[in-house]
Amino acid sequence: MHVSARSDYALRAMLSVAAAPEHLAKAADLAADQAIPLSFLQGILLDLRRAGLLHSQRGVDGGYTLARPSTAISVGDVLRAVGGTLTTVRGLPAESATYHGVAARLGGVWLAVNGAIEAIVDRTSLADLLTGRSVPAPPAGTTPPVPMTKQEME
Amino acid sequence: MHVSARSDYALRAMLSVAAAPEHLAKAADLAADQAIPLSFLQGILLDLRRAGLLHSQRGVDGGYTLARPSTAISVGDVLRAVGGTLTTVRGLPAESATYHGVAARLGGVWLAVNGAIEAIVDRTSLADLLTGRSVPAPPAGTTPPVPMTKQEME
DNA sequence: CACTGTTCCTATCAATCAAGTAGGGAAAAC
């Protein structure tokens, strides 16, 4: 339920690389463009390179380039690269959370939440966010995304 | 994307209260039932009482009772009582996250995620989790919950 | 009413992890 600063910065940096001329950008330019602390950003860019989402080039005229076209990099790819598992419960992946007794069915809620999040972030690419072609729907949940019987309030 | 220990413990404690005989349970019993550190749980129970979800009674035969029927308390109610805003970005509510330049549309992703989460947690009550009547659907996202054009991978 | 046992309530302190800072080292081009 919380997006860390690392994840937020990583996405903004990837978008900035995708929008850069020649798709090449220096770390300092990315930091200035999106107001991200430079030294902190460097560690994030390292993770993105290790995950195979970025290529790096040292020296003059160096910088970072996308390893794949922006249409083939999803928001979920970036989030998993810097944050590991998408949904965690008490620091552990949502699948490995075990419950006992009356809380037995609580794990199913976290799995449903994880599935709902994946459905959004894995279907939204960097190109979608740049072109605005596939902007997510407004948050007003008029149609329930998960088949679920409506509870009766009183 | 992360469920804190506080939120997890709060839900398990509420379920344990709802399942207790007479719907009354002592803090020590809740801690033992769900393997929660007692002193940490006491702070959580205080938040739940301040939020109007629990009533407390001191002295012999004291303990905690639900302030409303378990059918009228949703998972979202409990999460908001102990964690404040449901979806946060860098510690701030998802709505107040502002983006500039190429990242302008990123806020829409967080709002869509927040809406998807709300659609699940606000429609699932404590009673649903106890009876298993409305268990969330499996996480395999075969049907996209948010209307969104499918991106072309390559 | 005083006493006693139970329970909730609060304040304080150590351990751990995210967030941000600082500085030196290594590759590429001129």
Add this chain to the structure above:
DNA sequence: GTTTTCCCTACTTGATTGATAGGAACAGTG
């Protein structure tokens, strides 16, 4: 060899998690 840029490690700060101790309110009993 100098400059530019990426690469890596160590450090500081603050929030979260968890443990400990003591105080305050309630109910029953003599």
